């Protein structure tokens with residue numbers, strides 16, 4: 001069994017913990033928090049040993065009725081690999097301690113590529129992470145872009161990409177972020193970080209991205225245009241998407257034209273936390289122009305799509321599955337996940 005620790009049990013960390021716990025070849029040996037919270041009670045309830053960043057706060061946790069197993073250093077002694085899901089920018093400072101305790105580490109998209117030197121998406125570059133000590137799973141939007149661009153590139157060759165990300169303002173549980181009543185160009189400069197970030201996984205893709213934030217909490221929406229090198233058809237593209245284990249199709253016949261209806265669908269499917277681990281391509285949006293330009297809309301559940309990628313990154317780094325296909329299949333099956 002691969003012993004996995006999760007440093008930072010928040011939006012991403014708690015989901016990664018549950019996904020790891022569901023895998024037949026992995027176990028959660030600990031999760032960490034900085035202060036008592038609803039999530040800390042749940043960690044106790046699920047039987048994940050709870051470690052804390054600052055051991056001096058142990059009495060505060062215990063007074064709140066939350067059992068503490070030790071500090072983060074204790075947790076690192078028990079694991080083979082740590083998933084760092086601390087807030088963006090915090091994780092890089094943890095590298096020294098991971099090196100000290102000789103554990104492999106995975107960071108999230110809020111950190112820069114340089115922290116690990118390998119940026120990861122299982123459908124694109126599983127082999128780059130095979131046996132590696134340090135890997136970064138790219139951000140939720142970048143994950144969604146990488147999946148679809150790589151698929152199109154393998155089949156048709158991608159000459160260039162232009163995409164606009166309409167980003168959610170805050171996660172549903174967030175109370176500190178906005179906007180409440182604005183469309184914020186974020187960033188106002190072009191390109192946004194997503195294009196260069198795609199190039200950390202797919203270095204040869206010619207891509208420009210723009211991004212804005214809107215007052216919604218569930219999912220980002222991508223508007224994508226790709227110029228293809230070889231002749232493509234709408235049906236051909238839809239067939240490829242149907243076969244992809246991490247890209248789903250929002251059927252035109254379902255009448256779903258929004259993120260809100262997708263949230264309802266995920267809940268009705270009894271997905272844990274209503275999570276959509278797959279990118280959700282709107283069938284009726286998929287169009288091919290006369291010069292082989294591919295157009296589509298896809299929705300990305302920001303809290304979920306990177307979770308399955310973290311599980312595959314663990315397997316690649318631990319050499320527990322030789323190919324991406326093998327790992328993706330194991331991950332999806334353990335979660336009872338097949339793309340919509």
Ligand SMILES: NC(=O)C1=CN([C@@H]2O[C@H](COP(=O)(O)OP(=O)(O)OC[C@H]3O[C@@H](n4cnc5c(N)ncnc54)[C@H](O)[C@@H]3O)[C@@H](O)[C@H]2O)C=CC1
Nearest residue numbers: 008009010011012034053085086087088108109110140302
């Ligand atoms: N929320 C999202 O939509 C997505 C986030 N990401 C990335 O995932 C990473 C984590 O983001 P979230 O889960 O949203 O953050 P979050 O704020 O929900 O959770 C972070 C957790 O880390 C804990 N923490 C803070 N400092 C710590 C420390 N020094 N040691 C141990 N734990 C500490 C906090 O208590 C909290 O539980 C970031 O790099 C972010 O950019 C990636 C994809 C999507």
Ligand SMILES: O=C(OP(=O)(O)O)[C@H](O)COP(=O)(O)O
Nearest residue numbers: 088109110139140141142167302
């Ligand atoms: O990785 C994300 O977005 P990104 O791909 O736009 O960087 C997550 O939605 C976190 O974004 P946030 O930095 O607005 O919390």
